Amino acid sequence: xxxxxxxxxxxxxxxxxxxxxxxxxxxxxxxxxxxxxxxxxxxxxxxxxxxxxxxxxxxxxxxxxxxxxxxxxxxxxxxxxxxxxxxxxxxxxxxxxxxxxxxxxxxxxxxxxxxxxxxxxxxxxxxxxxxxxxxxxxxxxxxxxxxxxxxxxxxxxxxxxxxxxxxxxxxxxxxxxxxxxxxxxxxxxxxxxxxxxxxxxxxxxxxxxxxxxxxxxxxxxxxxxxxxxxxxxxxxxxxxxxxxxxxxxxxxxxxxxxxxxxxxxxxxxxxxxxxxxxxxxxxxxxxxxxxxxxxxxxxxxxxxxxxxxxxxxxxxxxxxxxxxxxxxxxxxxxxxxxxxxxxxxxxxxxxxxxxxxxxxxxxxxxxxxxxxxxxxxxxxxxxxxxxxxxxxxxxxxxxxxxxxxxxxxxxxxxxxxxxxxxxx
Amino acid sequence: xxxxxxxxxxxxxxxxxxxxxxxxxxxxxxxxxxxxxxxxxxxxxxxxxxxxxxxxxxxxxxxxxxxxxxxxxxxxxxxxxxxxxxxxxxxxxxxxxxxxxxxxxxxxxxxxxxxxxxxxxxxxxxxxxxxxxxxxxxxxxxxxxxxxxxxxxxxxxxxxxxxxxxxxxxxxxxxxxxxxxxxxxxxxxxxxxxxxx
Numbered sequence: 144x145x146x147x148x149x150x151x152x153x154x155x156x157x158x159x160x161x162x163x164x165x166x167x168x169x170x171x172x173x174x175x176x177x178x179x180x181x182x183x184x185x186x187x188x189x190x191x192x193x194x195x196x197x198x199x200x201x202x203x204x205x206x207x208x209x210x211x212x213x214x215x216x217x218x219x220x221x222x223x224x225x226x227x228x229x230x231x232x233x234x235x236x237x238x239x240x241x242x243x244x245x246x247x248x249x250x251x252x253x254x255x256x257x258x259x260x261x262x263x264x265x266x267x268x269x270x271x272x273x274x275x276x277x278x279x280x281x282x283x284x285x286x287x288x289x290x291x292x293x294x295x296x297x298x299x300x301x302x303x304x305x306x307x308x309x310x311x312x313x314x315x316x317x318x319x320x321x322x323x324x325x326x327x328x329x330x331x332x333x334x335x336x337x338x339x340x341x342x343x344x345x346x347x348x349x350x351x352x353x354x355x356x357x358x359x360x361x362x363x364x365x366x367x368x369x370x371x372x373x374x375x376x377x378x379x380x381x382x383x384x385x386x387x388x389x390x391x392x393x394x395x396x397x398x399x400x401x402x403x404x405x406x407x408x409x410x411x412x413x414x415x416x417x418x419x420x421x422x423x424x425x426x427x428x429x430x431x432x433x434x435x436x437x438x439x440x441x442x443x444x445x446x447x448x449x450x451x452x453x454x455x456x457x458x459x460x461x462x463x464x465x466x467x468x469x470x471x472x473x474x475x476x477x478x479x480x481x482x483x484x485x486x487x488x489x490x491x492x493x494x495x496x497x498x499x500x501x502x503x504x505x506x507x508x509x510x511x512x513x514x515x516x517x518x519x520x521x522x523x524x525x526x527x528x529x530x531x532x533x534x535x536x537x538x539x540x541x542x543x544x545x546x547x548x549x550x551x552x553x554x555x556x557x558x559x560x561x562x563x564x565x566x567x
Numbered sequence: 568x569x570x571x572x573x574x575x576x577x578x579x580x581x582x583x584x585x586x587x588x589x590x591x592x593x594x595x596x597x598x599x600x601x602x603x604x605x606x607x608x609x610x611x612x613x614x615x616x617x618x619x620x621x622x623x624x625x626x627x628x629x630x631x632x633x634x635x636x637x638x639x640x641x642x643x644x645x646x647x648x649x650x651x652x653x654x655x656x657x658x659x660x661x662x663x664x665x666x667x668x669x670x671x672x673x674x675x676x677x678x679x680x681x682x683x684x685x686x687x688x689x690x691x692x693x694x695x696x697x698x699x700x701x702x703x704x705x706x707x708x709x710x711x712x713x714x715x716x717x718x719x720x721x722x723x724x725x726x727x728x729x730x731x732x733x734x735x736x737x738x739x740x741x742x743x744x745x746x747x748x749x750x751x752x753x754x755x756x757x758x759x760x761x762x763x764x
Contacts, residue, residue, distance in 0.1 A: 429661045435653070478622070566609055 147397050150546040160540035167533010170526060174199045181264060194514050197268040200260045202527040204269065205506040207253040208356055209377070209499055210534040211246065211302070212348065216374075216381030218243035218309050219344055222337035230561030231408060234400040237551050238388045240316060242381075243309050244545035245538050250302040252537075257298055257356065261291050268510040271362045281363055289359050297355060301347040308340040319555050330557050348374050357502075361509040364442045366431070372423040373505070379416040379467075380498040383491035386413060388542060390488050397551055400563045403482045408565075410481030413494060417471035420498075421464075445508040455511070459504050466497040503527060572738050573599060573710040574719055575698050576726035581607060583730035584707045588613045590729055591711065596722060599710040599741075602702035621686070625679045632674030636667040688743040696739040710737070 174180065178195035217239035224232050232239075260269065267274045272282050272289040282289065312333060319329035353373035358365065366372075386409045392398045393406075431439045448454025470493055480486045507523070553559065578584045584601070588610070591598055598614060640663050644650065649657050688695055702708040711726075713719050719736055726734045 425661075425664060429664065432661050433653075433655075476626070478618070566612075 147399065148550040148552060150392070150397060150543075150551055152543045152547050153395070156539065156543055160536045160543065163532045163536025164540065165536075167530055167536060170529030170533060171203075174202070174526065174530075180266075196264065196266040197510050197514060198523050198526060200256075200264060200266060200269055201506055201510055202523070202530045203256045204260065204356075205502055205527055206530045206534045207249070207256045208506075209380075209502040209531075210538055211249045211253040212373070212377035213381045213384060213495075214242055214245040214249055214538060215305055215344075215348070216378045217385055218246070218305070218312070218340070219348075219378065220381065220385065221312070222340045222344075225333055225337040226341060228334075228558070230558030231405065231565045233553060233556055233559045233562035234405055234565070235385075235389050235392075235398055235551075236316075236553060236556075237546065237549060238392065238398075239385050240313055241542050241545035241548075242384060242388065242538070244313070245541040246302075246306050246309055248537065248541055249534070250306050254298060254302055258295055261294055268513050269360055269506075272359060285362070289355070289362065294355060297347075297351065301343075301352055304343050305340070305347075308336060308343065312336045312340070316553055316556075317549055319553060320550060322555060324555055326555070327557050329555075348377075357505050360506060361442055361445070363438065366427050366439075366442075368423055368427045372420070372427055375416065375420040375423050376498045376501050379413065379420055380495045382409065382412045382416060383494040384538070385409065386487055386491045387495075388546075390484055390491075392546075392551070394484070400552065402565075404565050405562075406484070406487060407478070407481045410475060410487050413487070413490065414471055414475040414481065417467060417475070417494065421468040424464075424468075445512045446504060454508075456504050456508050459500060463497065463501050463504060466493050467501060470497075499531060569742070570738050570740050572713040572719075572736070573698070574713055574722040574726065575708060575710045575735055575737050576729070576731040577699055577701070577733040578707040578709070578730065579705065579732045580730075581707070584709070585610075585613055587709065587726075587729040587731070591709070591725075594725065596711045596717065596725075597714075599712050602698060602708040604702065604704055604706070621679060621682060624682050625675045628678030629671045629675035631678075632670040632672070633667055635674070636670035637663065640666065690743070693743045693745055695743050696741070698737060698739060699733075706733075710739070 178199040180196045180199040221232075221236060221239050221243070260266070261273050267277060270289075271277055272286065273291055273294075275286075275290075278286060287293075315329055315332050315336065319326075319333075322329060348370065350370050353370040354365075357373060358369045386406075389398065389401060389406070389409065393401055428443065431443060444454065446454055446456040446460050448457060454460075471490060474486065475481055475490055503524070507527075511523075576587070578587060584603075584607075588598070588601065592615060601610060601614060603610070641658060644659075645657050652659075655662065684690055697703075698710050699706060699708045711717070711722055713722065713736075723734050723736075
C-alpha cells in the first residue's frame with residue numbers, strides 16, 4: 144500500500160462539523176433574540192432580561208475560554224516534547240499542529256467575546272470589578288490588576304503571542320519538509336521557538352491569565368493554585384482531543400507509523416494528567432476545607448452548599464470528580480486498556496466532556512448565586528451545551544482544514560526515525 | 568537448587584545477538600536467560616518472554632495500603648478515640664486522603680521493590696552464579712541448557728555459526744544460596760572447557 148500522506152477531508156466529517164456549527168449558530172441566534180445580551184443588568188433593573196444577558200455571556204465565555212485553552216494546550220504539548228527533545232510524537236505531530244491551528248480562529252473569537260463583555264455589555268454579574276462604581280474596599284485593593292484596560296492589554300498580548308509562536312513554529316515545520324534531508328537548522332530553530340513559547344505560556348495560562356479570565360468571576364475569592372488547576376484541566380482535555388484525532392486518522396488508514404506504542408503513550412498522558420488534575424483540585428479543596436476561613440469557603444459553598452442544605456451545583460461537583468478522576472483512574476490503569484482503540488476513544492470523549500463540565504462549574508455558580516437559586520436551571524446548562532456544540536464543530540472543521548493543508552509526516556525531522564521504531 | 572549443564576555463547580554486539588536469539592528459538596533450544604551489560608529494548612520480546620505481572624502485584628499492594636489506612640483511621644477516630652479537632656466531623660474524609668495516598672504509595676513501592684528483588688533473586692548476602700563476568704562489562708551472554716535431548720557439540724557449532732566470539736561449556740547453579748562465593752567451587756569442580764572462535 145502506498146503511503147497515505149495527504150489527508151483528504153471525508154464528507155462525513157464535514158457534514159458533522161457543519162451540523163455541530165449549525166447547532167451552535169442556532170443557539171447563539173436564539174440567545175441574541177431571547178436573552179437580550181446587550182441590555183439590562185445595570186442598577187435597579189434586575190428583571191428577567193438582566194438574568195438573560197448574564198446567562199448569554201456566561202455560556203459564551205465558558206465555551207470560548209475552554210475551547211481556546213484546549214487547542215492552545217495541544218501546542219503546549221508540541222513545545223514541551225520538542226524542548227525535551229522527545230522523538231516519539233513525531234509520527235503524529237502534524238495532528239496537534241493542526242489542532243493548535245484552531246487558535247487562529249478561536250483566539251480572536253474568545254477575545255471578541257471577552258472584550259465585548261467587558262466594554263460593550265451592560266451586565267456586571269460576571270465581572271463585578273469591571274464597573275468602577277460598584278467596587279467595594281476589597282475590589283479597590285485589587286483594581287490595579289482587575290481593571291478593564293489591563294484586562295484588555297493582557298488578553299490581547301497573551302493570545303496574540305500564542306498565535307504568533309504557533310504560526311512561526313508551523314511555518315518552520317513546513318519549511319523543513321521542503322529542505323534537504325540532513326539540514327538540522329530547522330530543528331534547532333524549533334527548539335528555540337518552543338522554549339520561548341513555554342515561557343510565554345508559563346507567564347500567562349500557568350500563572351496569571353486564568354486568575355483574570357475565570358477566577359475574577361468570584362472577584363472576592365482567591366486561590367493561588369487556580370491557574371495551575373485550570374491549566375491541568377485544559378491540558379488533559381487537549382491530550383484527549385489529540386487522541387481522538389489520532390485514532391480517527393488511524394482508522395481511516397492514515398498515520399501508518401503510529402502503532403500501539405504511540406497510542407499507549409498518549410493514553411499514559413491521559414491517565415497521568417487526570418491524576419495531576421485531581422491532585423491540584425484536591426489540594427485547593429482540602430486546604431480551604433481544613434482552614435475553614437469564611438472568605439475562602441464561600442467559593443465551595445456556592446457549589447456544594449453546607450451540610451443539610453445542598454448547593455445547586457452539588458450533583459455536577461460530584462459528577463466532576465467521578466468522571467475526571469475515578470473513571471480514568473480505574474479504566475485507564477491497565478496496560479491493555481491504554482492500547483485498546485475503543486476504550487481510549489470512549490475515555491477521551493468522557494474526559495473532554497468532564498473538563499468542559501469542570502469549566503462550567505468554574506464559571507457559572509458565582510453569577511448564578513447572585514441571580515438566586517431558581518436561576519440554576521437545566522435550561523442554562525442546555526444553552527451552554529448548545530454553544531459548546533458550535534465550538535466543537537468549529538474545532539473539528541478547523542483541525543480538518545489544517546490537516547489537509549500539509550503532509551501528515553514531517554519527513555525531514557531528524558527524530559522521525561526514533562518515532563517510527565518507537566517501542567516500550 | 569540444582570546444578571545444571573549449559574553451553575554458553577558470548578556475543579559482542581547487539582546486531583549479532585538479536586538474530587542469534589531469534590535463530591536459537593527457531594532451532595528449538597531452550598534459552599536459559601540472556602545476560603547483558605545494559606537493558607536492551609525489545610530483547611524480552613525477541614526472547615518470547617511474557618509480560619511481567621509485577622504491576623498486578625503492585626495494584627494489590629496499593630489497595631492493601633489504601634484499605635489499611637482508611638479502616639485504621641476510621642476505627643481510631645470513630646470508635647477507639649474520637650477527638651474534636653477544629654470542630655471537624657469525626658470522620659473527616661478529606662483530611663484522611665493525604666495519609667491514605669501516602670500509605671498506598673508506600674505499600675505499592677516497597678512491595679513492588681521486594682517482589683522485584685525476589686523475582687530477580689537479589690538480596691543481601693545471597694549469591695548467584697555468573698556465567699561470564701564480562702556480562703557486567705561489555706559482553707552479551709546467552710546460556711543454553713543441555714538436557715538429554717540436546718547435543719552439546721551441536722549447540723557449540725550453532726553458536727559459532729551465529730557469530731559468538733566465545734563459546735564454552737559450564738555447569739552452574741541456577742538458584743541462589745546464602746553464604747560465600749567459595750561454595751561455588753562445587754559447581755566449578757568439572758573442568759571448564761573454553762573454545763575461542
